[in-house]
Structures are given as structure tokens and as C-alpha cells.
Amino acid sequence: MNKYVIEASGLTKRYGTSTVVDHISFDVASGEIFGVLGPNGAGKTTTILMLLGLCDISEGKVRVLDHDPVREPLAVKRRVGYLPDSVGFYDHLSAADNLHYTARLIGIALGEREKRIEAALARVRLEDVADKRVATFSRGMRQRLGLAEIIMKDVQVAILDEPTNGLDPQASVEFLELIRSLKSAGVTILLSSHLLDRVQNVCDRVALFNAGKIALMGTVAELGSQVLGGGFAVEVEAEQGPHLALRLGAIPGVRGVEEPAEGHFRLLCDRDVRPEAAAEVVAAGARLKRLAFDQPSLETIYTRYFQSVKPGEARHAA
């Protein structure tokens, strides 16, 4: 059994003279949630379409579940579920009928269809509108119906293109919850998005796309140390303690202490030093008010990264 469910190497897509996806390589391990991030037009959707065999590959190799999407598209599409960017359904059919049509296309046996559709609709909490026409559905409901289709299909890999795009905060939190439950059912998930804070919470690893290339790849923490110059930050708020800054700075692993405000310390360190910091504050006889571990946010990483590459971009354009 192969550890990786998606393996892409040197994947390239050209339209005429413009290269939309430029020699990208990545692997997605079984059971993980892999985030594909990047600005619009960075080549995320094109990459996804190439994985599904819905778009020709100009150069490079890709294997999905040990099948070649170009030569064996049916084998790939049987095991992979795809939720396109702002998915559409046949408006004049009911939710259940839409799923029935897909179920017949997939080739689910007649006896099993009803059961699986019902179960899938219940999973995404659409069972009470199963017989309503999709025309009346909100955007969030359509997205959920798309996810129900993937659940019904019983796939090994789910590819979701901008799944939370255009959803209100409440709906997108619910949706990410559903995605997490898919993961716990053993489905590998590839997720593309530009809504970073949402994605940060669900993705195991992310790849940052920029102008057809993968700029950065790894866990959020890894990206943080690459882009932000590394390290963690621990915030401490404490009242009255002599030489507290010095004492905190003496903790092993702490590289520096800032004091942006009176009684407010920011420790830059190589590891999580919260326990030692707490002990140190108490030992100094000060009163600890707040202790927080500041994880690098994907948004910060993203913004910082694109600020750093902007000048290069401009030269490209000229």
C-alpha cells in the first residue's frame, strides 16, 4: 500500500505561451487534510482539474491512488469526489433526485441507492429538505449538498475547491466541521482556498501557490518559521515583579524579551516555554494575569510572504 494518495511531480499546464501551472511537485499522504492556498489565478483550480483528468497535462506526471488520471480517468473519478468552486445542481430537480442522478452515473446498485442517499443527506443535515427543489436552496445548502454527494459516493479522496467561498461565517464554520468529520472517517482531503484563517484550523499541511508555482509547503508552524524568521512567541501579562524581564529572559530557549507596555512581556523563543514562564513569574512574587502562546497565523505568513515577493513580481511584469 502506497503511503501517498496523490503524487504530482513537475506538473505543468500551458495555454499557448502562458504557463498557468509551472512544474509543481507535491505529495498528499493518506488521511491528511492538505490545503492549497494562494491568490486567485495562482493555478489552484487548474491543478485540481489535472488531478481529476478533466484537463490535459502539458508536462509532468501525476498519480492519484496509483492511477494515471489521463489514461485511467474512470478509475480515478470512481474513487475521488470533487466539489467544484460554487457547485451547481439541476434547479428543477429535488435534492434527493439530484443525488439519484449522480448515484446512477456512479453505478451504485439500485437497492443501495436510497439508503446511501438518505444517510448522506442526514450527515449534512439536509434530510428535511430532501424533496425540495434545489432552486430554493441557499448557497450554504448547495455546498452541503455537494458534500453529501461526496459522502454518498464513498470516496477515498475528496477534492474541495474553495468550499467556504461565499458562505457566511456561521455556515463556513459548520462546513469545516463537516470536512473534519470526513477526515475522521478516513478520507484524504485536498482543499483549496484563499480564506486563510478558516483553513488554518483544519489543514494538516498547506501549500502556498503563487503564479503557478508552489512557494511554500509544510505545516503552518513550519511555514511560520520559514517566513517570519522562526520561533514562537509567548505573551505574558503580570503585575509587579522586580526584574521580571530579566528573569524571563534567563529561561532556557528564550531568545529575547520585549516589553511593549508596562507589565506586558513578549518572549521570542525556540519552543513553548509557557510552564517555565509561569513558574518564573510566580517565583518572582508577581501576579500572573495572562499567559498566551502566540501561534503564527497563516494570514500573517501569507501577507508577509507576498509582501516579500512583490518587488520580484513587478520585475517579471515589466
Added chain:
Amino acid sequence: MRREGSPWRGLGVVVLKELSDHLTSARMRVLEWLVVLTALAAVYAAITQVRNVTAEDPFLFLRLFTTSRDPLPSFVSFLGFLVPLMAIGLGFDAVNGEHNHRTLSRILSQPIYRDALLFGKFLAGLATLSISLIALWLLVIGLGLIMLGVPPGGEEMARAMIFLLVTIAYAGVWLALAMLFSVVFRSPATAALVTLGLWLFLTVIWPALAPGIAEAFLPADNQALLVTGAQMLARLSPSTLFGETVLALLDPSTRTLGPVYLSQLQGAVMGAPLPLGESVLIAWPQIVGLVAATIILFVAGYVAFQRQEVRA
């Protein structure tokens, strides 16, 4: 490079779904009523006319289809006009509709090939047209039985049956054309307008234009060449092909669809009907032309669809 799996996988599913969509759509209902009402009017006019004029015609029944009474055209000319309208109405948003409703990429990510989707849509459209045409055909025959009170002969029925098949092939041409434009143009309105425009051009303008073009390019002193040249040009239009086929099939005394030379008339009994086989033989090139046009247009649409981006 061989693809794995059958291109027909899922074809039946697509056909059934599209067929049920067509048969329940409001658009189809309107088109059906349009066809039924106008055709019935034409047949009614023909029946009253036939009663007055022809007493002893061996092919009385076929007159139902071809006789016209003044303000109304005959049943076949009605069909020649309305069948394309129906076919275009069913096909103009076949593919771009899926694009615009963003269903295309979702459907194509299921384990089927694009072939099945396009061919399924075509077959469903053709089946819908066939169902309405067969119903219409039975309606006309039934009306004829009741109002004329004469049972049709075997040969008449055979001719009427072949006429039905040719009409379906004619519908296929326009359906394939409409589907081709539904692949090429992203907006259904543009696709519909272009298809309707081309239909009007081919049906109304082209036959009138053909003699002029022939005169411009062929030597003016050879009258026979001019006539055949103009006819060949006119036959580029499916409407002309349909009209000629119908003429040969439904009027058994038709001996040729081109100009008649004196040598061909030697020994011929004027006005005597030809046997069925001969009539079909006369119209055979036209029938093949209609079927070939359908296939060519469908293949063009198929190639365009295979190369198209699925992203919305």
C-alpha cells in the same frame, strides 16, 4: 493512447434523465402545442380540399400530407418549418446550460466520459422529437381515416412511414446544429440566435440566392448547367434536401428531382406513378445527405466539446 473503460458508460442514465427533463419542460409543451395546432389546421384544410377536388386518386391518403388550401400551406411545408424550430428549441442550451448552472464539472467528475454526456443529450433530444413526430403522424393518419373514410393502401403506408423516418433525420440535422452551437457559444441566447439565424438563412435565403450565385460563376450560355449548378448549391441547405425527399416520396409520379432531358422522357407514361423502390432510389442521395449532415454536425460538436475547458 488508449483510454480505459467504455465511452458509453452512463449513456443510458444520461438519456433517461435528459428525456424526462425534455418531456416535463414547459418549453416542450409549448412547442408541442405549436406543432399540433398548426399541423392539424393544415391537415383539416387539406382534407376539405381533397374531398372537393380529387375523386379517384390511387394515392388519396398521401394527398393529406401534400395538399394545401390557400391561406394555409400543406402539412409537409409546415413540418419543414416547425421541425427545425422544435429541434433548435431542444438543443440550443444543451451544453452551455450545464456550464452556466455550474453542473458540468460536477457531472464530469463522476466516472463517465464526456462522450456519454454529449451523445446522451443528442439521443434524448432525438427521442423526444421522434416521440412527438410519431404522435403527430398517427394523429394525421387517424384524422384522415375518420374524415376521408377511405383506408390507406399498403404502399401508401410504407411511403408515409419512410416520410416519418426522413422527417426524424431532418430533425436530427437541426438538433446536431443547435448542439454544436451550444458547445461553441457560452451564452444560450447567442447560441439560439445564431442557430435560428442560420436556419432562416438556409431555409429562406439560400434557395433564393443559389441561382444568382450559379449565374455569377457558370457560363451563361449553357442553360442545363446553370439549372443543375443552382440546384446543387441549393442542396447545401437541409431544407432543400428535405423538400426534395418529401416530393419524391409523397408524390409517386415524381420521376426526377433534377432537370428532365427529352431522352429521359422516351417511352415514359406521363403522370404514371413509380413503384416505391424507384421513388426511394430517386430521393436516396437526399436521404443520405440528411443523415450525413447530422453525423458531420454532431462530430463537429463532439470534437469541440472534447477540447473544451470544463471550468465554469
